[in-house]
Each structure stands twice: as C-alpha cells, then as structure tokens.
Amino acid sequence: MGSSQGRHAALQERANELGHTRGRRTYAITGVAGGLSQLAWRAAVVVLVFFLGTVVVARPSSAFLKGAVLAGLLLALIVLRILWRRTTAGRGMGRCHLYGSGLAVTDLLGRMRDVVAWSEVTELKHSSGAVLFTPLYRVELARRGAEPLAFVVPAYQTDLITALRDQATRHGIPQKQLRYIVG
Secondary structure: OOHHHHHHHHHHHHHHHHOOOOOOEEEEOEOHHHHHHHHHHHHHHHHHHHHHHHHHHHOOOOHHHHHHHHHHHHHHHHHHHHHHHHHHHHHOOOEEEEOOOEEEEEOOOOOEEEEEEHHHEEEEEEEEEEEOOEEEEEEEEEEOOOOOEEEEEEOOOHHHHHHHHHHHHHOOOOEEEOOOEEO
16 A cells, blocks of 8 residues: 555544544535636636627628537536536535534545644634635644645635634634735
C-alpha cells in the first residue's frame, strides 16, 4: 500500500470515527479550479450570447443556420454544466461533510482531503470576496499540531458558513472575520 493510499485510508478511518457513515450534512466547496471553471463558464456564455446577438442584428447569409449552431452550442453548455453538477455531487467531489464532532473535506476526485475534529480546532477564520468575478468565501480552520485546513465556499452556500459559525460557537472556538478580498 503506497503512502498516498495509506493517508487516504487513515483519513477515511478518522471520518468514520466522526460519523461519516451516520448523519451528516454535506455542502459543495470549490478551489482554484472551481473558480476558474466559473469564469470559463461565464465567458463562454457571454461570447455565445454576443455572437447570437450579432447573428440576429447583422443578418448575414444563412443567419438561421448560424443562429441554430450558436443556440445548439449554448444548449450543449447548459446540459454539460447540469451533468457536471450531478456527477460531482454523486461522486462526492469537492464536498464538506459537517458532523457534530468535526468535518471532512473531499478533493476533486471524491477522496478525503482532510478530516478535523472540533476538539482540534483553535480558531475559525472566514472572509468573503470575489475572485475573477466569482463571489465566494474562504474558510480556514487553525488547529493544534497540524497545518490549518483551508477551503473555498461558493457564495450561494451561506448555510455552510452559518453552520460552521454555529459549530464554532457551540464548541467554544474563537472566530475571526477577515477583510473583504477582491482578486
């Protein structure tokens, strides 16, 4: 068994101790790749809408065919996005699993990235901002004897931020809200 497999097995074991197989609440999180994919999605939609508008206004030869192709591409992008969301949710990719005694974070492949018990956490830091026109929150959990756990939460997941604050208050963990970040 490689060191990477051993680490993932140890993280899975810790998650099971926290109650991974029992009641938990799961929230979507993202990283740099998620932020860049949001930017790419928005840029693609803007470009397609611009070209569709150009086809409608300019009315070049075979405008209907060009418009149909652009509309088909826009529809394909929407379908791909819906399929990607369902796939990532089904495989547990980029998720934060919140338990009464801690939390677990998965990576883009659905494997456990890190597991933290609330008893290990010394401080909860969170900030909000926008990176590349994508509003988001950055959460960092400082902990004893280990590197801090940091992850990014899409701005529509305010219920995760509220749940993390509630858990921190319940476990007597100091909280700090950092300055607004714009990147």
